[in-house]
Amino acid sequence: MTSRRSLLKKGSxxxxxxxLPKWAHSASPGIVRALPAVSGSDITLTxxxxxxxxxxxxxxxxxxxxxxxxxxxxxxxxxxxxxSVINTLDEETSIHWHGLLVPFQFDGVPGISFPGIKAxxxxxxEFPVIQSGTxxxxxxxxxxxxxxxxxxxxxxxxxxxxxxxxxxHVIVLSDYSFMPPHxxxxxxxxxxxxxxxxxxxxxxxxxxxxxxxxxxxxxxxxRMDPTDISDVTGAAYTYLVNGHGPVxxxxxxxxxxxxxxxRVINASAMTIFNVRIPGVPLSVVQADGQNVxxxxxxEFQIAVAETYDVVVGPMPDQAFxxxxxxxxxxxLARATLTPREGLTAPVPPLxxxxxxxxxxxxxxxxxxxxxPAADHSQMDHAAMGHTMPMAPAAPAPAMGHSxxxxxxxxxxxxxxxxxxxxxxxxxxxxxxxxxxxxxxVGHKVLVYTDLVAxxxxxxxxxxTRTKEIHLTGNMERxxxxxxxxxxxxxxxxxxxxxxxxxxxxxxxxxMMAHPIHLHGHFFEVVNGHPGxxxxxxxxxxxxxxxxxxxLTADAAGDWALHCHLxxxxxxxxxxxxxxxxxxxxA
Numbered sequence: 001m002t003s004r005r006s007l008l009k010k011g012s013x014x015x016x017x018x019x020l021p022k023w024a025h026s027a028s029p030g031i032v033r034a035l036p037a038v039s040g041s042d043i044t045l046t047x048x049x050x051x052x053x054x055x056x057x058x059x060x061x062x063x064x065x066x067x068x069x070x071x072x073x074x075x076x077x078x079x080x081x082x083x084s085v086i087n088t089l090d091e092e093t094s095i096h097w098h099g100l101l102v103p104f105q106f107d108g109v110p111g112i113s114f115p116g117i118k119a120x121x122x123x124x125x126e127f128p129v130i131q132s133g134t135x136x137x138x139x140x141x142x143x144x145x146x147x148x149x150x151x152x153x154x155x156x157x158x159x160x161x162x163x164x165x166x167x168x169h170v171i172v173l174s175d176y177s178f179m180p181p182h183x184x185x186x187x188x189x190x191x192x193x194x195x196x197x198x199x200x201x202x203x204x205x206x207x208x209x210x211x212x213x214x215x216x217x218x219x220x221x222x223r224m225d226p227t228d229i230s231d232v233t234g235a236a237y238t239y240l241v242n243g244h245g246p247v248x249x250x251x252x253x254x255x256x257x258x259x260x261x262x263r264v265i266n267a268s269a270m271t272i273f274n275v276r277i278p279g280v281p282l283s284v285v286q287a288d289g290q291n292v293x294x295x296x297x298x299e300f301q302i303a304v305a306e307t308y309d310v311v312v313g314p315m316p317d318q319a320f321x322x323x324x325x326x327x328x329x330x331x332l333a334r335a336t337l338t339p340r341e342g343l344t345a346p347v348p349p350l351x352x353x354x355x356x357x358x359x360x361x362x363x364x365x366x367x368x369x370x371x372p373a374a375d376h377s378q379m380d381h382a383a384m385g386h387t388m389p390m391a392p393a394a395p396a397p398a399m400g401h402s403x404x405x406x407x408x409x410x411x412x413x414x415x416x417x418x419x420x421x422x423x424x425x426x427x428x429x430x431x432x433x434x435x436x437x438x439x440x441v442g443h444k445v446l447v448y449t450d451l452v453a454x455x456x457x458x459x460x461x462x463x464t465r466t467k468e469i470h471l472t473g474n475m476e477r478x479x480x481x482x483x484x485x486x487x488x489x490x491x492x493x494x495x496x497x498x499x500x501x502x503x504x505x506x507x508x509x510x511m512m513a514h515p516i517h518l519h520g521h522f523f524e525v526v527n528g529h530p531g532x533x534x535x536x537x538x539x540x541x542x543x544x545x546x547x548x549x550x551l552t553a554d555a556a557g558d559w560a561l562h563c564h565l566x567x568x569x570x571x572x573x574x575x576x577x578x579x580x581x582x583x584x585x586a
Contacts, residue, residue, distance in 0.1 A: 029342045030251030031244055035152065035170055036067055039074040041081055045095070047117075047139075048088040052148065054238055055245035059178045061148035062089070062139070068243040069172045069267060070137070070151025077132040077158040083125040085117055092116040092141050095125070096519070097153065098305060099135040099289050099537045102127040104557025107519055109140045112558050112576055116141060132157035133289025134263040134307045136172070143181035145566055146269040148243075150174065154263060155289075162454060163285045165261035165311055169252040173275075173302070173324050173333055175237040175268040176245075185478075185567055188231055192476045195233045198330060198353045227328075227355055228475065228511070229436060231567060232270045234331025239271065239324065246334040249344070256339050259313035261285075262322075266302045269566040272327040272513060272540070274301050274438060275308075277320050277337070278348055282310040284446055288536040290522065291454035300446035301327070301435040303515035303540035305564035308446075312337075319343035327436060327513075329353040354437030360511050361405070362424020362544030376429060376449075376528045376548060411470050411509065415484035419572070421474040424509045430545035431527050436513070448547075449527045451534035457524055459552045460531065463503035467494070471541060471563070471573070473510040478571060480510075480563065486572025493576040494561065496553035504549040508541040514568065515540045518577065519559040523549040538564060553579045 038045075045064050052061035052068050064070025075081055087093045094116050096108035106125045110116030117123040132155045139149035152170045177184060187194045244250040254260050266273060276282075276299035284295040286309035294311075302308055302324075319338035326332060329350050336344055358364070405422040414420060434445035473480040480486070496502055504523070506516055517538040524533035526548040533550065541547050556579050563573035 030249040030336050030338075030344065032251045032253060032341055033242075035069070035072045035172075035242055036065065037072040037074055038065075041079060042084075043073065043081065044084045044086065045070065046086045046088060047093045047149065052243070054176060054240065054243075055247040057178065059176065062144045063148055064151055068148035069174065070149070072170055073137065073151065073153045075129050075153070075155045077129055077155055080128045081126070084122055085125065086122045087117045087119060090119050092118055093144060093149070094139055094141045095137050096140045097125070097135070097137050098517075099133075099307070100153070101130055101520065101555065104520060104555065104559060107557075107559065109519065109560045112560050129155055131155060131289065133286060133291075134265065134309055135289050136265045136267055136307065138267065140560075143185070143566065143570065146177070146181040148176070150267040152263070152265055152267075162291055163261060163309070163311065164259065166258040166313075167254055168261040168263060170242075171262050171264045171322070171335065172242050173264065173266050173268060173273050174240045174243075175232070175271045176240055177232070177236045177238070179236055181269075184232060184236060185570065188478045188567060192478065193228050195231070195235045196228055197233065197235045198227055198328065227353065229328035229354055229356065230271065230326065230330070231478075231512070231565070233328055234326060237271065237326075237331060239273075239326060239331050239333035241322070241324065241333045241335040246332060246347070249334060249336055251336040251338060251341070253341070254315050254337060254339060256317040257314045259311055260315055260337070262310050262312065263307065264302060264310065265307045266304050268304050270304065272301060272303050272435070272515070273324040273333065274299060274327060274435070275322070275324045277312060277322050280312050280320055282312055284450075285309050285311055287451055287534055288522075288538060290535045292534055293452045293454055295446060295450045296444065297446045297450075298443035299438065299441065301438060301540075303513065303538065303564070305515055305517050305538045306536075306540070315339070319345040321345040321347050323348060325350065327354075329437065351437070351441075356436070356511055356543065359428065360436070360543035362422070362427050362509060364426035364428060376431065376526045411507070413468070413483055414470050414472060414509075415489070417484060418477065419474050419479035419481050419486070420472045420484045420509070421476065422509055423470070424507065424544050427507050427509075427544055427546045429548070430542040431525065431547060433542065435540075435542065448525055448534070448539075451525070451527065452529045453532040453534050456531055457533055457535065459501060461501045463501045463550055466503040466505060468505045468507060469494075471506060471508045471510060471514050471516070473512065473568070473573070475511065478567075480568040480571050480573035482561070482573060482575050487574045487576070490575055493558070493578040496551075496577065496579050498553060498556050498579050498581040500553050502551050502553060504551055505546055506539070506541050506549065507546045508543055511543045512565075513540055513542050514573070515564040516561070517564045518551075518561050520555040520557065521551060521553065521559070523551040526550055555579055556581060
């Protein structure tokens with residue numbers, strides 16, 4: 001660290017510049033490099049090891065066809081595709097087609113839907129392409145995804161595209177560490193918050209920033225850290241756009257006057273991003289590959305494994321910076337949109353890091369700073385005249401910091417043990433909130449309640465039953481689970497009858513956001529737009545929050561349900577969902 005005395009000796013301006021991240025004063029003209037692409041009905045993908053340069057530093061990567069990310073796979077709705085995957089690694093690999101509706105034996109999850117692709121072997125996936133939109137693919141073997149084994153996948157519609165645009169760019173966001181993934185996980189298990197270099201200090205308290213002394217003592221009493229927003233931070237990660245760091249400055253071209261479609265994919269292992277183009281409004285037109293009514297925003301949060309398509313423009317004759325800021329504000333990914341090579345635009349400084357609140361602990365709005373969140377599950381059934389029996393609301397616990405954070409009465413189905421640090425006493429529907437740190441940015445941020453499906457939901461039936469699933473964990477021990485049990489401890493898979501209509505309520509009992517992904521299906525996020533709920537394959541459940549989903553279990557087979565934070569899944573937040581026909585059904 002540069003001392004204050006030496007900083008003054010060098011001159012304040014020069015010294016301050018030397019302390020800034022490289023991207024903050026980079027004059028790099030940028031790398032204009034299109035993603036490699038493959039298409040057609042017969043595609044070959046080769047998985048292997050390679051060195052990869054990020055911001056001028058060499059690292060080790062798992063690549064697909066020699067690149068990070070892997071090639072853009074471009075398919076056409078209505079066709080049939082064969083994808084031959086050659087494994088040149090010395091270990092097992094796999095590819096999961098994230099968001100694609102495929103027969104379960106081609107879903108690509110070792111131990112659940114197929115045996116994996118052994119070292120030096122080839123496996124061929126073959127399936128009809130029955131949808132369109134923006135998706136991606138990645139390894140479901142070990143920690144290969146963190147090392148670069150992922151890539152974009154775009155399916156063009158067989159009919160006219162309802163989105164009007166002149167040019168498109170695929171934007172793959174990810175995180176990369178020069179530290180081996182197993183070392184990262186070992187450090188997380190050894191010390192909670194090991195990568196959190198933004199803890200509150202005495203200087204913050206003296207300056208009147210952050211929490212008050214009283215609140216800090218309450219947090220300390222509960223052995224929780226309000227600045228622990230991300231498990232792995234910019235202290236270990238470089239954040240990438242299409243495989244390039246912020247100094248590399250991946251650059252995309254456009255012509256003035258064009259409407260540009262950006263297909264944004266969060267292929268990171270552990271990082272939720274906040275995405276914006278300063279000074280440019282965005283129109284969100286697709287979420288998780290499904291068309292939505294256009295929503296005008298200035299910024300959106302994209303959880304791990306989600307995709308959003310946005311249209312910008314008509315674009316004026318100047319360069320713009322696309323900023324993908326890590327949710328904890330410990331770093332950012334950066335790219336440039338420009339009409340000519342060599343132009344750059346300012347990169348905004350990192351904004352103030354967020355801190356968790358009592359609401360993030362599942363204690364509701366302790367300060368009564370906002371009206372209680374609407375319960376969309378109740379609203380929608382009332383609006384549609386449905387009479388499905390719902391569980392009676394639990395009485396609200398007494399307000400105050402002393403309420404129990406581990407009361408099994410709040411979740412009797414949870415297996416209590418060392419892996420369950422807390423049970424949210426007052427979980428709230430937070431689908432109308434923009435995400436941590438975005439509450440007061442001063443411009444419009446996308447929220448789930450903004451999303452309205454462009455066409456009517458395909459199954460208008462009411463759910464016949466409700467399944468509540470708790471997202472549980474112990475941050476200090478880095479243990480994660482569903483209902484207090486990791487996969488090896490689950491008594492049985494989560495079972496659905498084929499074609500049944502079921503309501504799933506996800507309750508987050510932890511202080512971490514969890515992007516939950518269900519394989520083989522789309523579900524409807526119950527957000528107050530009955531009949532036009534957005535259909536998604538991944539939903540981010542905010543800390544202390546709950547999300548209600550309506551699912552038609554129409555795909556027979558065994559499917560993974562998991563948190564898409566890779567190290568959370570790797571340490572237990574994974575279960576099997578089994579869908580079986582009724583006796584006598586086809």
